[in-house]
Amino acid sequence: MIKTTIGNISQQENQEVVIEGWLYNKRSSGKIQFLQLRDGTGFIQGVAVKNEVSSEVFNLCKELTQESAIRVFGIVRKDDRAPSGYELTITNLELVSLAMKYPISLKEHGIEFLMDHRHLWLRSKRQHAILKVRAAIGRYAREFLDNRGFTHIDSPIITSSAPEDSGSLFEVDYFGEKAYLAQTGQLYAEAAAMAFGSVYTFGPTFRAEKSKTRRHLNEFWMLEPEVCYLDHEGSLKLQEDLIEYIVQNVIKSCTLELKTLGRDIKELEIIKAPFPRITYDKAVEMLKENGMEIEWGEDFGAPHEIYLSEQFNGLPVFVTHYPKDCKAFYMEPDPDRPDTVKCADLLYPGFGEIIGGSERIHDLDILLQRIQEENLPMEVYDWYADLRKYGTVPHSGFGLGLERMTICITGVDHIREAIPFARTLNRITP
RNA sequence: UCCUCAGUAGCUCAAUGGUGGAGCAACCGGCUGUUAACCGGUAGGUUACUGGUUCGAGUCCAGUCUGAGGAGCCA
Known part of the structure; x- marks a missing residue:
């Protein structure tokens, strides 16, 4: 036996x-x-x-x-x-x-009912498969970076400052003072990178946006590598290698799960570096040729991203060099095109953005100038500016959304199924 | 926050302004190869809430609540 x-x-x-x-x-x-x-x-x-x-x-x-x-x-x-x-x-x-009368039958249920019973729904075949893939994605992401000598650094979840000027922060009481749940670990990753060279943070992040789409969660997990002496181009290479590594390994180790989910493996097998790159300028041109409404300087909406993402034979596409007004203050301006920054969004076919990244401003004066231009509170970025005073170097980083990556690999249609217990606009239980 | 749609049995859905039904789940019975099994039977209801129109409202009107789909924001 x-x-x-x-x-x-x-x-x-x-x-x-x-x-x-x-x-x-x-x-x-x-x-x-x-x-x-x-x-x-x-x-x-x-x-x-x-x-x-x-x-x-x-x-x-x-x-x-x-x-x-x-x-x-x-x-x-x-x-x-x-x-x-x-x-x-x-x-x-x-x-x-002996189980009492079980509420979830194997017949159809509505999404509200299923989310109310998420603690039990996890047991069903499909949900089980999705979350196994999610776990594998996280495992391979860490494995890829660990193999390249990265150090895993945990950034704080309770923070005192807003890294970007948005009202999208969850406020918490910190012994009588206002504090916030982190919406990114990036600034801490930059500090750690100056100590360890190559680092990544991987943890929950929080956005208080009242988003109501299949792509947004109010609490989601983000992998944020940050590398010193890495320029924009080097960052893109790192990103495409990472995505290839994750996808190709998940195909191998989650065969049964992907079959359960009815995923077309062929669509995943072709996800191999290098990925195509286009500039924002070119992207605007393509959108206009397709008759879509967009003017240079405007950020892309969901329909724009989806369209662009599907023009490259099933491969994800990097859209680079956005206008600086569309992007965060810490992104390095392109010396040849000072109205744009050295950044890239990686758009996954049929979905849209799964990675956002950039080369960071490493020059103190330029950083201070950008903080001023954006009317950000200087005192909040005091320690962040310090990093530019003591041996500053060019560096780049990016953020990969774990649940979005899970959607792209599993093919599920809503992000609330790509995390064990989703936190969305209308849901905080179970 | 904006636009659109929905709320009827535990679940998924029917019901022309005129006696609220079915499938699944539950319970009882049948069946030796089922794949969301199938067949027969039993039980199951404050039609989200409040008010209004009407001889009569699940159905029409107003408001409230809850949820869904989409937009914006972004990973």
Whole structure:
């Protein structure tokens, strides 16, 4: 008798094993019961035949309710009728706990109902697959950077200042003083980069925007690499290598999950560096040629980004050198085009922006001038300006949205399914 | 914040201004290969809330609440 998991079941063919899990679903005839089991690592069907098990076990099968916790003993059989290729011929069954009437059936449900039951919805096949992919993305992102000698630095979540002049910060009380939940770890990453060379932060960020779209969360996870002595072009190379590494490894390790999600693998296999690059100027030109309304100097809306993202044979595209008025104060102006900055957004086909990044201003005077131009409170950026006083160097960084990356790889249509417990405009529970 | 739409059984949805129904889930029974199994039966309702029009309102009108889709903001 071997204790095993469904994920490893192929190694136990024709052996008697025990699986500890839950009843996902059940179908029965008078003398045969099909138990759909799950244990967190996968799904498998257990078959109990009346003549081949004790009457106690067969009757217990009949009593089982959806999501009851059970310990299932059986022999692993290869079976072409099974979606995963394997079945379990049940020999014995232990009830760990009988589930009460389970609210989520396998039929259709509305999104409000499902989000109200998110704590249970996580158990369903599709949600399970999405979150396995999300975990893999985070794992490969860290692996890629760790392999390149990056140091993982945690930036604070409670901060005293607003890095960008927006009213999009969640306010918290900090011993009687106003503080805010971080909407980026970038400024801290820049400080750490000057100490460690290449760093990244990876943590939750918060935006108090009353966004109501399939692309926005009020709490989301962001990977923010920051590298000293790295210019704009070097940053783009790092970004495309990172995306390629994540996508190609997820294809390999999450085959079953992507199949569950009905994802077309071919669309993912072609995601390999280098990615095409166009300037903002060129992008505006393309949009105008397509008859879309846009004037130079305006930032792109969702329809613009989607259109641009789909013009490059299924590859993500870098849009570089935006007008400086569209972008954050800390971005390095392009000496050849001082009205633009050395930045890039990476637009994923059919989705839009998944990365935003730039070379940072490293010159103290230019930084102070930009802070002034944007009417930002100078005292807030005191320590940030310090980084330009003591051995300043050119450096670049970017932010990758974990949930957006998850959408692009899984193909799910709404970002609330790309995070375990979404925080959105109308939802803070469960 | 703006625009659009919706709210009826636990869930997903029907119901011309005229006796509120079905499928699934639950419960009882049947079936030895089911893949959201199937078949028969039972039970299940303050039609989101408040007010109005009407002989009569789930249905029409006004307001409120809740949610969804889209826009803006961005990762």
